[in-house]
Amino acid sequence: MPLLDAVGRYSVRQVEYLGALAIQLWRCLRFTVRAHAFGRRRLRWKRVVMQMAEIGVHSLPVLCLVSGATGLIMALQGGAELRKFGAMDAVINLVGTSMTRELGPLIAAIVVIGRSGSAMSAEVATMAVTEELDALRAMALDPVDFVLVPKYLAMLVMLPCLTVMAVFSGILAGGVFTYYSLDLTLIQYFLRTGDILLMRDIISGLVKAGIFATVIVHVSCLEGFLVRGGPVSVGRATTNAVVKSIFLVVLADLICTAFFYFYWR
């Protein structure tokens, strides 16, 4: 029964991985509440702010470009079809809702995985290889507390912010399209978009961003923490982190969307 054997082994490994993620998340939340709630450690806050700049500010240009291009593509593709039915107006609905609910959070997450998730796992993996994590433990500092918590806090703040920027630039790009094809001014366009969007759309987008932030940081750092051996494994950890983050983010997106579809209409 080699096939059954392999399937069983594989499943056990995946369950183990999820368990490790859950334990890491739990410890991270405990440390976050304990250390940061009382604001005693200035050094930690410095690290959080540095991470925020790295995750948020520095990825803003590329994010806006990607998101803007996506918004424009969607307007063009949608416009081409909707024109046949004489419903060009619906382009505004299309771009506005899909950007806010779905594409904004997803694009922000994927850009951040590429930029910061990979960098995080490489950093943590390098620390594992060069005994820096052991040095932390030997100093009675928990690596989860010291390395992961600042990254998590930074990501938890910055990914929703980036999502807002992604949504905005996507919708703005749609506005450029309607300016030329529907003769709407940008102000009219934004007012129409505002009419269409519901609070539900905006909140569900931001909730997604928060969940994606959790997935990205924890998957990336866990890949780093699990590294054993030499420098070769740093590269492997980075690849794994990116692949697993993208997969799990899309999976989480599906679950969230299904949840909002069934339970919040």
Added chain:
Amino acid sequence: MAAKFSARQLLNRHGREPIIEVSGLKACYGERVVLDGVNLNIRRGETMVILGGSGSGKSTLLRHIEGLERPSGGSVRICGIDLAKATDQQLSALRRMMGVSFQSAAMFNSMTVGENVALPLLEHTDLAEPTIELMTKMKLQQVGLSGVEDLYPMQLSGGMRKRASLARALAMDPEILLFDEPSAGLDPVIAAGLDELILDLKGTFRITIIVVTHALSSAFRIADRMCMLYEGKMLAVGTVDEIRNHPHPRIHQFVNRIPSQPEPSSHRYITGF
């Protein structure tokens, strides 16, 4: 604060007995047995040198004493507390009184040297920042590094990094100092300087020092007692003279630097056509 007190209390309550007791320690990486029934008692205030060739398991032993690995069998007790069964608080208290200098120095590359040394003080004490800054300077001076506070570890030479990591290990004024291969990759002058530094610490602070090394000259110079590991087994524990004159063939060979005899077959292979 409470945890710090408890570490002192542990020490006081524990006055006479060995500060570190390793008994029947077994360590496996997968199938491979790295340590097999190692026994070792280290008394308070002594300098113990752990000798052994490459791959003899001496770094693994040190990692177990640091509590970084879980033993597959046997136990490591520090101040009477079994590391494998210790609570988080006990473990944290014990680690605060241990200073560790790693083989690869393990400086945090994202921080300056000064921040590296100051880190344990910032995290574990309530000292004001100017005090911490002053202590950092003093610790770096103690290891012969002045004016490198604002450099990054990567900007230092290997020997300087090693000394900086010693300064970091000393930052909390540890009771136990663990030192993995102090002289590996250093030139003889700097290595001798490190030996002096260890002797100095021993003289002034009466701290327990554990050094893992295969550098014989420095081992004989700094040790109160020594032990020798060979293929995961503890061959002998004794004073410097006892080890130097030990009858066991492996120890004799190691201490007198006698190369292994080439196998007869390989000899024939080279000359025998």
